[in-house]
Every structure is written in structure tokens, then in C-alpha cells.
Amino acid sequence: ALLKLGFVAALATKLSDTCASEIGKAYGKTTYLITTMRLVPPGTEGAVSLEGTAAGAVGSVVLTAFAAAVGLLGAAPLVPSLVCIAAAFVATNVESVIGAVAQDKYVWLTNELVNGIMTVVGAAVGIGLATLI
Numbered sequence: 438a439l440l441k442l443g444f445v446a447a448l449a450t451k452l453s454d455t456c457a458s459e460i461g462k463a464y465g466k467t468t469y470l471i472t473t474m475r476l477v478p479p480g481t482e483g484a485v486s487l488e489g490t491a492a493g494a495v496g497s498v499v500l501t502a503f504a505a506a507v508g509l510l511g512a513a514p515l516v517p518s519l520v521c522i523a524a525a526f527v528a529t530n531v532e533s534v535i536g537a538v539a540q541d542k543y544v545w546l547t548n549e550l551v552n553g554i555m556t557v558v559g560a561a562v563g564i565g566l567a568t569l570i
Contacts, residue, residue, distance in 0.1 A: 446563025449525040456496030461489020483537020497525035528559035
């Protein structure tokens with residue numbers, strides 16, 4: 438059950454990040470650097486916007502709801518679903534922090550690597566939260 442939850446949390450994290458990034462770049466009215474809350478142009482590594490954050494939340498809810506509907510989160514999926522959504526939110530923001538703090542400093546820290554790290558963080562946070570509850 439924990440591995441399935443981690444799987445769903447990882448996928449919810451990735452969809453959350455994709456929705457947040459794409460909607461934030463396209464429709465974000467005001468973008469802030471997550472570490473300083475300083476105004477920055479849309480598309481800046483580590484930038485967040487209300488529109489992108491909301492889109493990311495919707496993405497994680499949709500994916501988690503689908504996973505619950507097909508039985509990946511067990512017979513009583515409410516709490517596991519909330520755990521997956523929370524894990525996706527945390528991991529997506531961790532990705533923004535990594536982008537803001539480190540991505541420009543290290544040439545080897547590519548978007549793909551940061552996305553991989555973020556996805557693992559989503560799974561780990563989901564499993565960690567589930568074991569605490």
C-alpha cells in the first residue's frame with residue numbers, strides 16, 4: 438500500500454509541476470522568486486505565481502482522484518489522497534527552491550535532474566506522511 442501511495446504521490450508531483458510551470462508561464466500575472474518573494478519575469482527558475490500554484494494544485498487533485506477511483510489508494514482513499522496532494526505541493530515547492538538556489542550555479546543540475554529529484558521527493562514525502570498518520 439505504501440509503494441502504491443508513493444507511486445501516486447510521485448505522479449501527482451510531476452503533473453502538479455507541469456501544470457504549475459506551463460500555466461504560470463502562460464497566465465501568471467505576477468511571479469515571485471520563491472526564496473525572496475522578489476518580483477521576477479515569468480519563466481525564471483524558481484519563480485512562482487498564484488495562477489501556476491493553483492493549476493499545480495488542480496493537477497495533483499485530478500491525478501490523485503483518478504488514482505483513487507481506479508483503486509490505487511485502497512478501499513478508503515480519502516486520507517491517502519490528501520497525503521498525495523500534500524506531498525505533491527511540498528515537492529513542487531522544493532523544486533522551485535532548487536531552481537532558485539542552485540540551478541543557475543551548477544551546469545550539471547539540468548531541468549531533467551531537478552524534475553527527477555522532485556519526483557523522488559514527492560514519493561518520499563508521501564510515504565513519510567503516510568507512515569506518520
